[in-house]
Amino acid sequence: MGVNKKFLEEKTNQELEEYIKPESKFVQEANQYAYEILKSRGRTFTDEETERFSNKENHEYNKIIHPNYKKSSEILYISVFLGIGNLIWKYDTLDSRLKIFISLIVLAFGFALAYYTSKGIEWFKYVLLVLFGFGLLSIPFIISDIKNDPVIGIINIIQTVLQVWALVLLFKIPKTVNSVNSNV
Structure with a gap:
């Protein structure tokens, strides 16, 4: 079951901020989408946040399962x-x-x-x-x-x-x- 990116795009910046918090209860795919949406809307991120979200190959949802x-x-x-x-x-x-x-x-x-x-x-x-x-x-x-x-x-x-x-x-x-x- 995937995350609907269009659904997240309809959320406000404040709502998306909840997704990118380190203690977020949302799945990593949703967190990644929220990061990308906020970045496209011009939000600046700390180096720590950028590192956490730019290392996509470590995210479980990107791993290939045969x-x-x-x-x-x-x-x-x-x-x-x-x-x-x-x-x-x-x-x-x-x-x-x-x-x-x-x-x-x-x-x-x-x-x-x-x-x-x-x-x-x-x-x-x-x-x-x-x-x-x-x-x-x-x-x-x-x-x-x-x-x-x-x-x-x-x-x-x-x-x-x-x-x-x-x-x-x-x-x-x-x-x-x-x-x-x-x-x-």
Whole structure:
């Protein structure tokens, strides 16, 4: 979601001053636009302010994130939503507060994995690979799920395929793009 520069151009200089304060609560892209608008309106800036806003390559919104990071995160989100479907389908297994708590933690962890993948953090694909490796230990349970409850088994297989797909996309990202994103 980007910042609408035209919206900021309609603001008064006094309103834009709030954007360029060091403790500003606004996103960096909005701060940068406010700086540029105020500069075009003739406001003079201190050396410190100029340094803070002229170093654009350090701003997170200017960093290039390879599209495979976004695709992988979307696939991981789908996998988590399928996990929610699994829980709904087998709601009777959530018969204690501990099981409910663990299920919520696992789902939150899945959402966190997808979120951090979308940020383009290069080393995160190795975390996903290790976790996927541990997940392969559950193959016998998936096979028994297919026999006992085909819906759950099929959902688990789809989740596994989606996770493999996400990992393949992450490992297909060229190293030159990864070096740009490693410090995000």
